[in-house]
Amino acid sequence: MLKYIIKRVLQFIPVFFGVTLILFLIANYMPGSDPVQMKVGEKKVTPELRKQIETEYGLNRPWYVQYGDYLYKLTKGDLGISISTGRPVSEILSEKYPFTIKLALVAIIFEIIFGILAGVISAIKQRTFWDVFVTLLTSISVSLPVFWLGLLLQYFFGIWLKEKTGGAFYLPISGAEGALPTWEYYVLPSLTLAAVSMAYAARIMRSQLMEVMSMDYVRTARAKGLSGRKILFSHEMKNALIPVVTFIGMDFGAMFAGAVLTETVFNWPGVGFTIYRAISARDFQVVIGGVTVILFAVMIINLIVDISYAFLDPRIRFTGSEE
Amino acid sequence: MSDNILEVKDLKMYFHTRDGVVKAVNGVSYDLKKNQTLGIVGESGSGKSVTAMTIMRLIQMPPGHIEGGEVLYNGQSILDLSEDEMRKIRGNKIAMIFQDPMTSLNPVYRVGRQLAEPLMIHKGMKKKEALARAVELLRLVGIPHPEERVKDYPHQFSGGMRQRVMIAMALACDPDILIADEPTTALDVTIQAQIIELMQDVQQRTGNAIIMITHDLGVVADMADNVLVMYAGKPVEYGTTEEVFKKPSHPYTWGLMGSLPRADMTEKEPLMPIHGMPPSLVDLPSGCSFHPRCPYAKDICRTEVPSTHVIEGMHTATCHFAGESGFTREVMEKEVGQSE
Numbered sequence: 001m002l003k004y005i006i007k008r009v010l011q012f013i014p015v016f017f018g019v020t021l022i023l024f025l026i027a028n029y030m031p032g033s034d035p036v037q038m039k040v041g042e043k044k045v046t047p048e049l050r051k052q053i054e055t056e057y058g059l060n061r062p063w064y065v066q067y068g069d070y071l072y073k074l075t076k077g078d079l080g081i082s083i084s085t086g087r088p089v090s091e092i093l094s095e096k097y098p099f100t101i102k103l104a105l106v107a108i109i110f111e112i113i114f115g116i117l118a119g120v121i122s123a124i125k126q127r128t129f130w131d132v133f134v135t136l137l138t139s140i141s142v143s144l145p146v147f148w149l150g151l152l153l154q155y156f157f158g159i160w161l162k163e164k165t166g167g168a169f170y171l172p173i174s175g176a177e178g179a180l181p182t183w184e185y186y187v188l189p190s191l192t193l194a195a196v197s198m199a200y201a202a203r204i205m206r207s208q209l210m211e212v213m214s215m216d217y218v219r220t221a222r223a224k225g226l227s228g229r230k231i232l233f234s235h236e237m238k239n240a241l242i243p244v245v246t247f248i249g250m251d252f253g254a255m256f257a258g259a260v261l262t263e264t265v266f267n268w269p270g271v272g273f274t275i276y277r278a279i280s281a282r283d284f285q286v287v288i289g290g291v292t293v294i295l296f297a298v299m300i301i302n303l304i305v306d307i308s309y310a311f312l313d314p315r316i317r318f319t320g321s322e323e
Numbered sequence: 324m325s326d327n328i329l330e331v332k333d334l335k336m337y338f339h340t341r342d343g344v345v346k347a348v349n350g351v352s353y354d355l356k357k358n359q360t361l362g363i364v365g366e367s368g369s370g371k372s373v374t375a376m377t378i379m380r381l382i383q384m385p386p387g388h389i390e391g392g393e394v395l396y397n398g399q400s401i402l403d404l405s406e407d408e409m410r411k412i413r414g415n416k417i418a419m420i421f422q423d424p425m426t427s428l429n430p431v432y433r434v435g436r437q438l439a440e441p442l443m444i445h446k447g448m449k450k451k452e453a454l455a456r457a458v459e460l461l462r463l464v465g466i467p468h469p470e471e472r473v474k475d476y477p478h479q480f481s482g483g484m485r486q487r488v489m490i491a492m493a494l495a496c497d498p499d500i501l502i503a504d505e506p507t508t509a510l511d512v513t514i515q516a517q518i519i520e521l522m523q524d525v526q527q528r529t530g531n532a533i534i535m536i537t538h539d540l541g542v543v544a545d546m547a548d549n550v551l552v553m554y555a556g557k558p559v560e561y562g563t564t565e566e567v568f569k570k571p572s573h574p575y576t577w578g579l580m581g582s583l584p585r586a587d588m589t590e591k592e593p594l595m596p597i598h599g600m601p602p603s604l605v606d607l608p609s610g611c612s613f614h615p616r617c618p619y620a621k622d623i624c625r626t627e628v629p630s631t632h633v634i635e636g637m638h639t640a641t642c643h644f645a646g647e648s649g650f651t652r653e654v655m656e657k658e659v660g661q662s663e
Contacts, residue, residue: 215426216421216423216426216427217426217427217428217429217430219381219421219427220421220427220428220429220489220492221429221440222381222413223379223381223413223414223418223419223421224413224414224418224440224441224444224492225410225411225412225413225414225415225441225444225445226410226414226440226444227410230444234432235429235432238429238431238432239429239430239431242431312431313430313431314430314431314476314478315430315476315478
């Protein structure tokens with residue numbers, strides 16, 4: 001097991017360098033990327049002013065020197081200074097991250113509850129109304145673009161419902177800046193964020209459970225005299241959940257990075273929205289810093305998922321230790 | 324006849340599929356006494372397993388449907404029981420062993436837990452007590468170091484060992500009837516003999532009745548008191564093992580015996596396989612279902628469904644010519660051999 005973990009950690013290294021290098025190249029060669037002009041705004045940039053700003057932020061150095069500097073600072077936990085605000089990137093990110101994590105957590109809870117429940121229902125009620133209903137809903141959910149779904153939800157729950165009920169009932173459509181928002185602010189963005197994954201989780205759950213139901217060991221369990229419910233919850237679910245847990249786990253990692261669209265649509269003050277704004281402002285220190293943090297988060301979560309796999313499936317545990 | 328622990332009377336189990344009605348079991352009758360072993364033989368698709376699964380009520384209904392007949396366990400009709408009542412019999416009074424031990428155990432649970440399950444639900448044992456009994460069961464079926472092995476997962480056992488575990492599981496609640504559905508088919512020949520021996524050994528100790536489903540006549544000759552030969556969902560010959568082996572009276576039984584290599588065979592004496600394929604159970608041949616493959620078929624076989632003839636005592640065969648003098652395996656095989 002330890003050997004496996006070490007192997008996986010070593011695999012992080014090429015991924016890390018690959019992603020960060022590509023980022024630096026994009027930042028330097030992207031057309032129309034003039035961070036100095038973006039910082040100054042409407043004003044004309046005099047050569048003196050440009051030189052001053054470039055020296056201040058180290059932009060006059062070649063990109064590989066900047067990359068080396070970034071790596072060196074990273075070892076000390078320093079993510080550089082944001083050119084548009086002049087604040088340390090790590091400070092900005094640590095301010096925004098709680099919003100992203102909370103949103104991702106709520107979305108994951110939605111995904112676990114509704115995804116698994118829908119999958120189980122459609123598997124045990126095969127070819128009934130509920131099965132068709134779930135299949136239809138998941139197809140729609142998978143094919144709707146995230147931002148479009150977000151806008152629809154905003155319109156129905158935030159505007160249409162508010163008008164119809166005379167303002168008595170509606171859900172907020174924009175994340176409040178500043179203090180952490182109350183629960184009703186989470187509903188729409190987390191539903192939007194979870195929608196696609198929820199549908200996939202339901203589908204994986206359904207197909208897995210249906211496959212497990214026809215397994216010989218389920219027949220054995222029935223021959224032993226176990227009740228249908230007991231067979232479902234112990235013998236079938238534990239086997240069928242293995243791939244679902246992996247999917248949801250990986251997805252949790254992806255949500256840290258994938259929240260850019262959702263956060264932007266809902267004005268959610270998280271990391272995704274911050275990165276989006278930083279890209280518009282050509283504030284590459286923030287983009288690179290944000291992506292670096294996401295990168296670490298995703299890799300660590302994936303590792304945790306892989307390890308938890310072994311606890312669900314004893315076969316993996318033992319082949320790992322025998323090798 | 325109250326000493327019959329199980330009576331199956333004219334059981335019919337059909338499956339209603341899109342392609343038509345599959346007559347998987349079509350009028351099967353037999354009975355079973357304590358300490359007795361019944362061997363059910365036949366090719367794949369002859370309805371052997373479905374008969375057994377019907378007794379356990381493990382057939383999905385629909386598509387399965389019981390068209391007629393009765394199954395009496397200790398005089399009580401099993402087919403009329405509610406699902407809850409049936410659950411109390413399954414694994415407790417009637418237990419089953421399946422063909423493929425590699426897939427019949429749940430891969431994510433320890434063997435001990437799977438063994439303990441029937442004890443906890445049927446005997447009301449606490450987990451600790453049931454696990455202690457699981458160790459005893461593993462010892463009973465000849466698994467070395469059972470104290471440690473109960474903590475292992477199925478994938479840590481070999482095929483033969485897993486089948487031993489399956490037998491231990493089936494025996495957990497000391498059932499009256501043990502149904503073994505081709506328990507040795509998926510195993511090596513040497514392991515097969517061990518498993519058969521184990522089952523005989525267990526029967527001697529516990530006195531339970533065994534229904535042995537197999538396509539291996541050797542196993543039947545070895546173990547069974549009575550034999551039921553099935554073809555295309557119907558019984559074609561039924562009798563004590565001695566009767567059936569001494570005086571087989573159905574051409575299909577002859578075919579099964581002719582397909583079996585014997586130690587005293589010479590090179591000149593070829594195997595006599597049954598030609599052709601088992602018929603589709605949706606569209607059975609007219610008359611006797613076996614006629615397209617029967618080397619001795621006459622016109623009557625194509626048109627009329629044969630009735631069951633009593634050969635001697637309880638020995639019966641369902642063939643138009645069964646019991647007629649001269650209609651024996653030796654005579655007929657010689658005749659066909661000459662005409663070829």
